[in-house]
Amino acid sequence: MTIGSIVACLKWVAHPGEPNDERFAGMSPADQSALEFALQQGAAMGVGVVAVTVGPAGAERVLRDALACGVARAVRIHSARPMQSDDVAAAIAAVIPDATWVWCGDYSLDRGSGSVPAFLAGRLAAQQALGIISVSRSADGVIEATRRLDGGRRELLSVAAPAVVSVEGATAHLRRAGLAALRAAGKAPIEVVQSSTPAAPYDAVVHPYRPRARALAAPAGDAALDRLRALTDAGAAVSARGEQVTLEPAAAAAKIVDALKSWGYLA
Amino acid sequence: MSTPTLGLDCDVIVVGGGPAGSCAALVAARAGLDVVLIERGPFPGSKNMYGGVVYPRILDSLIPEWWLEAPIQRWVTRRSTMLLTDTQAMTVDFRSEAWGRPPYNGATAFRPDWDFWLAGHAEAAGAQILTSTTVTGLIRDASGAVVGVHTDRPDGDLRARVVIACDGVNSFLAKEAGLYTHTDAKHFTLGVKETLALPEEVIDERFNVRDRQGVDIEILGGTSGVNGGGFIYTNLDTLAVGVVLKLPALAAQKARPEDIIATLKAHPAIAPLVQGAELKEYSAHVIPEAGLEMMPKMTMPGMLVAGDAAALCLAAGIWLEGVNFAMASGMYAGEAVIEAIKAGDLGSKGLAGYERRLRDTFVLRDHRKLRRAPKLVLSDRVQHLYPAMVANTVERMFRVDNPAPKPGVRRILREERKRAGVKLSDLARDGWNGFRSFG
């Protein structure tokens, strides 16, 4: 099965406050932005957008929302149970091998790790631009995108096709579906394909984020105040921690892992 | 499904996915009509709030054995009517095991659950439900007949043979169509409510019930001097505690709604029931309270009005019903529309079957019978004088004043009537009115 060049990957997610209530489930804000960017790009290029989701039949509701907003085709990759991110990416990649632009939300509402776009880029051998907050079009086959960095900085990216672009929530306001389109979407056909990865069962556990506790050596100092200072760095001159190195990616990753271990963030 | 005539988008537009709208859509869709139900909330029921008890007998014909699937909280097997003064409480309590068995009588339920469930039946019958869509006005032809609605979506006009307006108490459609000659604050009450969490077994214990049995407590007095009433209903693991307040009285007395609930909850007779319960949801809604006195014209060419939009809410003191009137009026509107479409006449004459059905059934018969009740129950004497008179009379009947001998009940009544400042002629008139209303 070959599918057109602009794809929006959408996930049907539960409302964090009502995890077991389908009335509150829907597209996350990041996915809504991704869909809007995809529709804008589709309109500019004169190409119909394809919406893809992975999930049970109930997940077709996001596809109907997308159809109402103007996507040309909707495909559901059937999966009765939650899957690991890489399996989701593999299942999507198998359906859209020739896609040139793949738009994803950065994170789903249910506190996903945001890793599907990365796996998907890997599977499609495409470029990846993540954390995008705005997009301006430029030459054919290339887009200019802005990404948010720490400390209020911005990074301008020039992204060439094929690429997987994941966008933050509320960066583009999803258009309001017209009435006739909404009516038609309710009855439109949705293509269903079986997942190419009969993935190992994986039960997603949704829980609020809590930083892990880490063990620290007892602080030095005779007085309680000294020990407190040693623990908190309070009163110490603010100094930049860490070092700047230039390394190959694999060596850099190993170095980061070592540093995180030594600081107690990783076991 | 029939194919609508050229220039029409569908046969029937139902505005509002509440109990009236869903029953109207269900009936019309089952007859094979092309029905579109438009709901402004993200799902049917999301905008809807009420006290908390539904009496679904009317569903027997639409959804046989509805009790096997309806999303109810508890079956009401105890009904209490409570009269409060600041320091006294008198309760008349009734319970029946029959109400805890099929076919049941009343149940507590959350409206977002109940209405969503009912809308699901309309959808299953073939009606198309469009959510997150607000109807903003009527489309009318040169003769003034309604031929469709405007919505707030792009290209948002929708045309149909007939529109059933089930758009709730504020019914802008009925007003736009001129079916309401006037709306007056005195015809409305404000319902405010707290949904309070308590463990199921604590509710069972405090309210003396078990096995999904529930309690309905209606309260006269206890509303901080604002004309109205209070209520407590048991859900599975929450309580619905709230007050219904006459709008002009609320505005005039400078009492905030949430403070009136807080005062009710602190009453010595109520506090032990709600102690330690955590607020899960605060909610409010306006209620059309005046019955026949405020009802609009029910039909016009191309449009019918049902449910709260038609003020079909029975607020008669000991009877507080709305959802059943909404479901029935929606059902009858659907039936009348089928008839009118078959006859090819969607003018006033063709739609007359709707009003006939309302008149011939409990929908208007109950309202006619109880037409004096809303005013009487919310009157100043019933609200402010009688509770103290009755409670003081009963207190003196049961108080042992030895060595003084027991006084006769007639003497107590006379003295307490005078002390409360009630004229015998007023009492007689209210008593006669009450007898005529409720008898």
Added chain:
Amino acid sequence: MSTTPPTNRPTEMLEPHAWGGMSFQERMATAEFRIHHEPHIVVDGSVCSDCSTRECVVACPASLFVPTSDGGIVFNHEQCFECGTCYLVCNREGAISWNYPEGGHGIVFRRT
């Protein structure tokens, strides 16, 4: 071993706010509002300025009408129950223009 003798003194009647202890903001936070940036209700302060009764201020269950020091009324549409109380109790023609928010927005009830 000493035991406290049981007393039969009446306990004080509970004050309305003696328990629960919840602020109005916390109360309103129990309801979900999907806020639309455009206000669906607009208050014309110039009509309100010579109103002395201010029914909306006391009756609105969400307490969205706030009098200002210069005699006007500030209105916040974000936590509106869409009940209609304000326009029903208001006796100034044209002071409150009342509509429903765009479909899908506004109050979303769950347990009521």
